[in-house]
Amino acid sequence: xxxxxxxxxxxxxxxxxxxxxxxxxxxxxxxxxxxxxxxxxxxxxxxxxxxxxxxxxxxxxxxxxxxxxxxxxxxxxxxxxxxxxxxxxxxxxxxxxxxxxxxxxxxxxxxxxxxxxxxxxxxxxxxxxxxxxxxxxxxxxxxxxxxxxxxxxxxxxxxxxxxxxxxxxxxxxxxxxxxxxxxxxxxxxxxxxx
Amino acid sequence: xxxxxxxxxxxxxxxxxxxxxxxxxxxxxxxxxxxxxxxxxxxxxxxxxxxxxxxxxxxxxxxxxxxxxxxxxxxxxxxxxxxxxxxxxxxxxxxxxxxxxxxxxxxxxxxxxxxxxxxxxxxxxxxxxxxxxxxxxxxxxxxxxxxxxxxxxxxxxxxxxxxxxxxxxxxxxxxxxxxxxxxxxxxxxxxxxxxxxxxxxxxxxxxxxxxxxxxxxxxxxxxxxxxxxxxxxxxxx
Numbered sequence: 001x002x003x004x005x006x007x008x009x010x011x012x013x014x015x016x017x018x019x020x021x022x023x024x025x026x027x028x029x030x031x032x033x034x035x036x037x038x039x040x041x042x043x044x045x046x047x048x049x050x051x052x053x054x055x056x057x058x059x060x061x062x063x064x065x066x067x068x069x070x071x072x073x074x075x076x077x078x079x080x081x082x083x084x085x086x087x088x089x090x091x092x093x094x095x096x097x098x099x100x101x102x103x104x105x106x107x108x109x110x111x112x113x114x115x116x117x118x119x120x121x122x123x124x125x126x127x128x129x130x131x132x133x134x135x136x137x138x139x140x141x142x143x144x145x146x147x148x149x150x151x152x153x154x155x156x157x158x159x160x161x162x163x164x165x166x167x168x169x170x171x172x173x174x175x176x177x178x179x180x181x182x183x184x185x186x187x188x189x190x191x192x193x194x
Numbered sequence: 195x196x197x198x199x200x201x202x203x204x205x206x207x208x209x210x211x212x213x214x215x216x217x218x219x220x221x222x223x224x225x226x227x228x229x230x231x232x233x234x235x236x237x238x239x240x241x242x243x244x245x246x247x248x249x250x251x252x253x254x255x256x257x258x259x260x261x262x263x264x265x266x267x268x269x270x271x272x273x274x275x276x277x278x279x280x281x282x283x284x285x286x287x288x289x290x291x292x293x294x295x296x297x298x299x300x301x302x303x304x305x306x307x308x309x310x311x312x313x314x315x316x317x318x319x320x321x322x323x324x325x326x327x328x329x330x331x332x333x334x335x336x337x338x339x340x341x342x343x344x345x346x347x348x349x350x351x352x353x354x355x356x357x358x359x360x361x362x363x364x365x366x367x368x369x370x371x372x373x374x375x376x377x378x379x380x381x382x383x384x385x386x387x388x389x390x391x392x393x394x395x396x397x398x399x400x401x402x403x404x405x406x407x408x409x410x411x412x413x414x415x416x417x418x419x420x421x422x423x424x425x426x427x428x429x430x431x
Contacts, residue, residue, distance in 0.1 A: 025363070
């Protein structure tokens with residue numbers, strides 16, 4: 001009786017999605033970005049008025065649109081994982097393509113935004129705020145570009161039944177979610193916190 | 195060559211790697227004060243004073259580097275060897291070896307030459323000394339990107355490897371290290387602030403990541419040697 005109760009109360013251990021190793025990257029990149037955010041907040045604290053003035057030149061609406069596009073890409077990659085788990089690999093591949101398309105859309109929006117800022121004379125050397133703005137958004141874009149390579153690996157896995165590995169699919173999705181997660185923090189700091 | 199003999203040689207190479215990194219830290223941080231770097235905004239007079247202040251340390255420390263800096267080859271050798279143990283093409287090992295051998299010149303040796311020249315010629319025009327100072331620190335900090343592809347080659351080899359020479363998480367850590375090396379590039383533009391060569395992002399964050407990464411790969415190389423020993427072909431020789 002006691003054994004039965006013990007078995008009933010024992011929780012099934014939750015499996016970490018994908019390779020556990022990828023979570024080292026998630027953790028480490030989160031720490032590195034935390035340090036970047038810390039530096040941003042330090043400078044912001046020292047030059048609050050200048051930061052507020054510079055921040056007013058950012059288009060909050062465009063930032064919201066960036067975020068919606070990237071969050072949608074996270075939704076589509078999550079659908080991709082779910083479809084792959086149910087052996088619906090064609091649908092999973094479609095979701096991966098949709099994720100990539102949304103990623104390209106996000107990058108397009110960023111390039112539009114950078115071009116507008118540079119055309120208005122606000123560049124990487126235009127004060128502390130824009131140094132942070134260009135640095136954080138560009139280093140994030142580099143992560144996004146790596147994300148396209150990751151999506152390529154994922155599509156390569158899904159395309160051939162001999163190669164398919166659910167673990168790799170989940171690992172790739174974890175990376176993409178990290179890119180999304182980092183953007184949400186960057187968006188909050190650069191666009192929203194005033 | 196027996197398996198034990200070859201393992202002993204690998205251990206000797208590993209200890210040489212540890213000795214190199216310890217010497218590097220002592221020389222760059224304590225003797226010469228190259229790290230943390232001098233202020234990028236110094237005018238010629240201040241640069242002359244910087245050379246005068248660190249004259250003895252620069253000469254002694256950099257003499258040590260010129261004499262023993264070649265030990266840095268042991269870590270490149272061991273890492274190349276680790277890639278050779280993997281199930282990937284030898285092209286990865288050769289690419290890594292060549293990339294890091296070439297990159298060591300701008301990324302490590304050039305600052306030693308420039309700052310030794312500055313320290314050995316205190317009578318020269320301060321403007322020339324400032325030029326050597328800028329050249330030294332910019333070559334050291336601003337060219338970190340030359341190591342980028344090397345890290346990515348090692349990362350790719352680890353992720354593709356099926357022999358389990360290194361854990362996959364270390365492959366991902368290579369990517370993190372490569373990405374922080376890129377962010378030093380703005381030190382060419384800025385003389386003040388977080389992106390200057392002694393800035394919060396360009397130097398402080400970077401040096402912490404690099405220190406951690408170096409410590410981890412040295413330990414993993416030791417683990418590889420203890421666990422795997424020499425390549426089968428070497429043991430059979």
